Structures are given as structure tokens and as C-alpha cells.
Amino acid sequence: MTVGFRLDAAVLLVLVSLVLPPFCLGIRSIPATGDGMGFDRFAEAPDYRNGEGCPVSADKRVFGLKSSCDPSLVHVAMTLDSEYLRGSIAAVHSVLKHASCPENIFFHFISAEFDPASPRVLTQLVRSTFPSLNFKVYIFREDTVINLISSSIREALENPLNYARNYLGDILDLCVDRVIYLDSDLVLVDDIHKLWKTTLTGLKIIGAPEYCHANFTKYFTDTFWSDPVLSRVFGSRRPCYFNTGVMVMDLVKWREGNYRKRIENWMEIQRKKRIYDLGSLPPFLLVFAGNVEAIDHRWNQHGLGGDNVKGSCRSLHPGPVSLLHWSGKGKPWVRLDARKPCPLDYLWEPYDLYKHSNKIKTQHQPSMVFYSSTLIGYSSYL
Numbered sequence: 001m002t003v004g005f006r007l008d009a010a011v012l013l014v015l016v017s018l019v020l021p022p023f024c025l026g027i028r029s030i031p032a033t034g035d036g037m038g039f040d041r042f043a044e045a046p047d048y049r050n051g052e053g054c055p056v057s058a059d060k061r062v063f064g065l066k067s068s069c070d071p072s073l074v075h076v077a078m079t080l081d082s083e084y085l086r087g088s089i090a091a092v093h094s095v096l097k098h099a100s101c102p103e104n105i106f107f108h109f110i111s112a113e114f115d116p117a118s119p120r121v122l123t124q125l126v127r128s129t130f131p132s133l134n135f136k137v138y139i140f141r142e143d144t145v146i147n148l149i150s151s152s153i154r155e156a157l158e159n160p161l162n163y164a165r166n167y168l169g170d171i172l173d174l175c176v177d178r179v180i181y182l183d184s185d186l187v188l189v190d191d192i193h194k195l196w197k198t199t200l201t202g203l204k205i206i207g208a209p210e211y212c213h214a215n216f217t218k219y220f221t222d223t224f225w226s227d228p229v230l231s232r233v234f235g236s237r238r239p240c241y242f243n244t245g246v247m248v249m250d251l252v253k254w255r256e257g258n259y260r261k262r263i264e265n266w267m268e269i270q271r272k273k274r275i276y277d278l279g280s281l282p283p284f285l286l287v288f289a290g291n292v293e294a295i296d297h298r299w300n301q302h303g304l305g306g307d308n309v310k311g312s313c314r315s316l317h318p319g320p321v322s323l324l325h326w327s328g329k330g331k332p333w334v335r336l337d338a339r340k341p342c343p344l345d346y347l348w349e350p351y352d353l354y355k356h357s358n359k360i361k362t363q364h365q366p367s368m369v370f371y372s373s374t375l376i377g378y379s380s381y382l
Contacts, residue, residue, distance in 0.1 A: 041355040042129045045093050054101035066106065066134050069175035073106045073134070074099075074196045077168055077179045079161045080109040080126070080137065082117040084184040086333045087326075089129055090351040094187035096130070097351070101193060107135040108172055108179065110164040113142050129353060138171050140164045148267040150274075162280045165244065166263050169254040177252045183245030185305065185331055187351050190298075190322035198248045200293045205259060207248040207293035209300040212240035216289070219282055224275035237290025244284050245327055246300040248293070262287050298322040304344050305330040313342035324348065 055072040066073070076095065080088050088109075096102045109126065111119040123137045142160040144167065149160060164171070165181050172179065180195060198207045216239055217225060225231050254260075266283040269275060276282035297317060302325040306312040311330030324347055326332055332345035333352065 042089055042125065042353045043355055044128065045096065045130050045353060047132055048096045048099070048102040050101045050103045054104055057104075068106055068108070068134075068136060068173050070106075072104055074101075074104055074193060075106050075108060075172075075176050075179040076192070077108040077110065077165070077172065077181045078184060079140075079164055080111045080122050080184075081115045081159075081161055082122075084331075085117070085122070085125070086352065086354050087186075087331060088184040089126075089353050090333075090348060091182060091184055091186055091188075092126075092130060092133070093353055094189065094351045095182075095192050096133075098188055098191055099193060100191050103132075103134070105134065105192065107133060108168075108176070109135060109137045110140045110161065110168075110171060111137050112159075112161045113139050140167070140171070145267075148264060148271065150267075150270050165247075165280070166260050166283075168249065169251050169260055172251065174255075177250070179249050179251060181244075181247045181249060183325065183327065185327065186245065186323055186325040187348055188323050189347075194322070195248065195295070195299055198293065198295055200248065200250050200253075203253070204291060204293045205250050205253045205257065206288055207295050208242040208244070208246060209297045210240040210242045210292055210294045211297075212238075214241040216241055216285075219278060219285055220276050221274055223273055227273075227275075230269070230273075230275060233286055234290065239285065239289035240292070241285070242289065242292055243300055243302045243325070243327060244281055245302065245325055246295075246323060248295070259287060296322075300325055302327045304328070304332075304342075313344075316344065 057066055057070040057072045068075075078088055078091065092107060095105065099105055109122070111122050113119075115122070117125075119137050119139050126133065126135060126137070140161060145160050145163045149163065168179060168181065180192065200207050219241065263283045263286075266275075266286045270283075298320045299322050301316055301321050301323060303314055304316075304324060305326040305328030306314055307328055309329065311328055313330075314328075316324075324344070326345075326348070330342065332341070332348035333354070335341045335345050336349060336352075
């Protein structure tokens with residue numbers, strides 16, 4: 001009887017592996033017990049709750065739980081790995097702190113298959129830090145993209161997890177028809193529901209702040225621009241640079257148009273001809289630049305990490321701020337720990353939940369007032 005059960009279980013496991021998408025496996029979170037790797041050194045976040053007027057889902061009314069298919073949810077996708085873990089935790093904290101309806105946010109975390117911290121450990125960490133968070137962790141199979149990645153100007157840009165955003169349409173549940181993708185080196189200082197309400201007009205698949213004053217030609221090599229067939233991709237478009245660290249994505253249109261494959265096609269060309277040097281960004285530009293729903297620049301004050309070589313200090317762009325993004329080599333937690341922070345790194349520090357006895361304190365931190373919805377929340381995980 002026991003042998004028969006084991007055989008049935010083995011057969012079931014094989015069938016599940018065949019049916020599930022090749023890109024990921026969803027795993028449930030379990031109570032945190034500490035991992036022995038220092039990842040239990042995060043303080044538990046405050047319990048942020050919905051304000052008045054927030055929708056209450058039918059699932060929660062009946063079962064006290066929320067499914068990722070709940071239509072009242074705001075969906076946020078992020079990567080989760082040991083190297084950028086501290087940044088990811090701070091980003092989640094900032095989203096919840098400033099959200100008008102934090103209970104109505106569902107996080108989709110994409111974790112690398114071979115990360116030093118296993119997806120199970122990372123799941124435990126998220127649960128212990130945010131006990132009431134709606135979230136799911138997916139395992140990203142690196143062999144999906146590893147053979148398509150070419151060398152970049154910075155080694156960190158070659159991490160397969162950087163390309164997980166290309167596969168969100170395959171990874172996330174089919175009922176998730178829209179998602180906000182966020183990088184791990186940013187914090188929000190405004191209500192994410194405002195960003196969620198972005199309208200993608202016409203046939204546009206993604207929305208992001210555009211920077212049409214930037215020198216677009218520098219994102220591709222002379223080999224690309226001198227090839228009349230390749231460069232013709234922009235012939236009917238007016239392309240502008242946009243940063244892929246903050247995007248609103250229509251996953252219905254994404255799946256219907258098989259945009260994952262379109263991006264992969266350009267990566268395959270890159271393997272044969274050196275047409276760009278900058279990691280996962282250029283393929284997105286090749287597919288979408290010139291056909292992006294322009295979002296206000298306040299939603300991606302990027303470049304705060306400096307360039308991709310030196311990571312030098314930078315100031316904010318002119319105008320209002322809703323999101324601070326440390327794209328570039330320099331990361332605020334690294335510079336703060338090294339006691340060599342840039343002035344704007346102190347704006348990241350209030351969201352840091354890492355238990356560090358040597359955090360820098362200074363009386364010369366920059367002052368800036370942000371919109372904040374001081375609310376507290378409970379939610380559950382499916």
C-alpha cells in the first residue's frame with residue numbers, strides 16, 4: 001500500500017512538471033525559523049491596513065484569504081535574490097507604507113533557481129518580515145535564458161534574473177492581466193495605486209517614463225546602426241529611451257503578441273552580432289521604444305546609483321518625486337554600510353529594515369517632504 005502511494009505520488013510529480021510552464025514553479029510560504037545565513041536580521045515591518053473606501057474582495061469576505069486572481073488587487077512583480085535582498089525588502093516596505101490600500105496589493109517575487117539562498121529561505125524571510133503580505137514566490141529557471149545572454153559592460157547586468165521580466169507573461173497566473181514591474185533598488189514615496197491607474201492607450205503594451213532628450217544612438221553599437229536591415233526596426237517609430245526598472249505592463253496584449261519571443265529574437269541576433277553592450281535593456285528598446293505609453297517622470301527618478309562604471313553621486317532630476325531609483329553601479333545600502341554615502345542615500349534609509357548596529361546617523365541629511373498614507377494592514381497569502 002505504501003509503495004503504491006509512493007509510485008502514485010511520483011507519477012503525479014512528473015505530470016505536474018510537464019503541465020506547469022517551463023519558466024517557474026510557484027511555492028507557498030511557511031513560518032520563518034531563521035536560515036543561518038543572516039537573512040533573519042530584518043525587523044518585522046509595521047502592519048499597514050487599508051483606509052476608508054478600499055474595495056473588499058469576495059474571496060476575503062468568504063474565506064478570509066486573497067487569491068492572485070482577485071480583480072481588486074494591484075499586482076507588483078519584483079525579483080528576489082540574496083544579493084539585492086536588502087533593496088527588495090526596502091522597496092516592498094516603501095510600497096506598503098505609502099499605499100492607500102496596502103491590503104489590496106499582491107506581490108509576485110521571481111527567485112533564481114540556483115541562488116545561494118533557496119527560494120524557500122527567501123519565502124520564509126518575506127513572511128517573517130511582512131507577516132500579512134499577499135505574495136507568491138516563483139522559481140525562475142535560469143536555463144530558460146542563460147544561452148541567450150551575452151557579455152555586458154558590468155557583470156551584474158549579466159545575471160539571468162535581470163531577464164525574468166521578459167517572462168512575466170509566462171510566469172504569472174493567466175488571470176493576472178496587468179502588472180507593475182519594479183526593480184529592487186528603488187523606493188516609492190507616493191501611492192502605488194496612482195501608478196496602477198495608468199491608461200495604456202491604443203495598442204500600447206507597456207507604460208514607462210520616457211526620456212526623449214537622451215542620446216538614443218549610444219544604446220546600440222556601430223554594427224547595429226550601420227546595418228540597414230537591423231536599424232530599419234526604428235524606421236516607422238520615433239524611439240525614446242526608457243528605463244525598464246519601472247513599467248506598467250498589459251499582460252493580455254503581451255501574451256497575445258508573444259512579446260517574449262520578440263525580445264528573444266533580438267537576443268539571438270546579439271549573440272551573432274554585437275549590436276549592444278548594456279544587458280537586458282536594449283532588447284526592450286528594440287521592441288518597444290517609440291511605442292510606449294509615456295508616464296510622468298516623477299515615477300522614475302532613476303540614475304541615483306551613478307553610471308555603470310564608477311557609481312558616482314547624482315542629484316534628482318527637476319520636478320516632483322514619486323519614486324527614487326538607484327539604477328547604476330552604486331547602491332544605497334552598500335554606500336551607507338561603507339560610510340561613503342551620497343546625500344540622496346539617506347532618503348532610502350528610512351525604509352531599510354535590516355538590523356544593523358552600525359547604521360550611519362547624521363544631522364546633515366537632506367530634507368524632503370513626501371506624500372504618505374499612514375495606514376496599517378492585514379492580508380493573507382495563497
